Amino acid sequence: MRFVDEFRDPAAARALVAAITELAGTDSYAFMEVCGGHTHTIYRHGIQHLLPESVELVHGPGCPVCVIPMGRVDDAIWLAEQPGVILTSFGDMMRVPGGRGSLLEARARGADVRFVYSPLDALGVAVDNPDRHVVFFAVGFETTAPSTAVTLLRARELGLTNFSVFCNHVTIIPPLRAILRSPGLRLSGFIGPGHVSTVVGSRPYRFVPETYGRPVVVAGFEPLDILAAVAMLLRQIRQGRCEVENQYGRVVREEGNPQALALMARVFELRPHFEWRGLGFIAQSALRLTDGFARFDAERRFDMPGVRVADPKACQCGEVLKGVLKPWECKVFGTACTPQTPIGTCMVSSEGACAAYYTFGRMALR
């Protein structure tokens, strides 16, 4: 694991923090890290406590689990409860509360819910259980969508009739635009998502500097990546530049991954609109299966209730996802809403801003 250690060197971190402190000077800056993976890194390594007071990191909407609305979770539970169905899901989706509890609770009531590490594993479950119908609860940004696409192509090759996908894939640009358009925006720049950008590239973020005048630095997930990205953002601002830069050059290319994008284009099309937890409906922000894959589309194969469930009144996930509120400024943070008893999805995944803050940073340290 030398590869990782290189990006966690305390001496290099101190040098970057010194550079950041000098670049920030006496002004105050707020940068949003869009991606939940970044939020996790920031808390896990205590990065917020290393930065000078003048640089604040605001946690964005990029946790794929956090943005799934309650109604969709209820639909997944409904699917899991259908006779003969095995519902497969990524691990951290299991605890997300819907209107009728979580998948974990559905499993405890007798539903066959299994967690998998990849959609191809779900396909394996379908092959091994020909007399059952296996549904994969697909969530995630462009990071996980290509692997769902590969799985669907493989399912078609195999001629499987007992496999379908409940597609909840979302795309990163529309919520970013929604945040930039929201009134009272107080962000000085963005730390662009790393994994998503390995697929979509760094080019799609150009509208952020060009239309909204905010710099973007696409960053990796190691602590030094984040610090380097903060320094690059400050340097742009100091030098009067405003552009998309790529700190994660070891993985991300400007044009992204054309093969992955082509795969996605074969399998998915944009939905006219999709509801985001806390952010509401956003046009053309999510993916569904094309007609060519209709027989693998759980939404078409099953007559799902599809009931929209309003977020709990006390829950302020939306404000947290937009960076308007800090996790601890939410009314129920740490009291009614904890990782053990989450009300909002931000408290579920360790990438969620609230769970990360509760778990790693709840106590601010001097």
Next chain:
Amino acid sequence: MSVADRTERTGRVEKTDRGEAVPARAGTFRRRRPRTLGEVVTSAHGAGGSASAELIETVFVDVFRSPALDVLGDGAVLPLPSGESLAFSTDSFVVRPLRFPGGSIGDLAVHGTVNDLAMTGARPLWLSAAFVIEEGFPVDELRRVAEDMAEAARAAGVEVVTGDTKVVDAGASAGLIITTAGVGLVPPGRQLSARRVRPGDRVLVSGTIGEHGMAVMLARGNLAIDAAIRSDTAAVDALVEELLAAAPSARWLRDPTRGGVGTACNELARDTGLGVLLDECSVPVRPDVRGACELLGIDPLHVANEGRFLAVVPPEQAPAALAALREHPLGRSAAVIGEITDGPAGIVAMRTALGGTRIVDMLVGDPLPRIC
């Protein structure tokens, strides 16, 4: 000045104005009696983290009120007229697969109970073993499991003296469930308790962490990660005796099984009402375990161990305790991983390798891999 420097200088961590009221509020709620459970037990309640604690506290502690039970330690310690104390502990074992690199359910069933007794300061003597077997379970396999148990008991110097067998319908249990109970004697004058822990005491771990949990996870075979990680399952009673000889004022012992070192340290913080400050750089983790944890997005501090223990010793005895542990084959990579602080109460903090500081919380539910 970095956070770590400030922490070192003052020897304690303090709150800042940034959201100052909230940590206090969250802390208060965290110490409250857990909220009522849902209607059914879920797998999270069996994972050894905070959900397990909630289940135990709201159901069993509430119903079986007894001063000996309230300790919630690894086993009950009951005074005898001789001046010795009787230590009594029980544990059930379910693991899939039954056999994994480094051990089997048979090894776990003996080691788990022997270690629980050792954590009370007892010298383990006798075990019982009860088997719940599913119809259709191969006799050969059962025999191999029993042989593992016999071998593990011999090595730990305990005898299996009584037992029971039940057969249930196929599919009614996880193939095989073993419950062991154990009895041991605590020598007169030996007292291990969270009540004796003081600020400034050192926290030691007897070896590298996370191997058992990772070995089992990889042995399930659905991860496509190829790493030669073996379970650390072992009886640690002999190692405990070495430690107690070198550090007679040792305060507290705990085997960090399900929920891992992170959860055990949280129990320590909760039961002492003090803080625990860990140093990430000092926590011994094998590189392959760290790599597998990185890939899965799991914290090694939350991964189960079956042949390790945590010890709190007064600072002046820490060097001797560490040397004694390292003398023993099971304790070669023992380390001082942190210290007890006088606050914030009930909180486990960690100085990260990078120089930042973060909280280490109890594991909530199973360690679920993150999606990206």
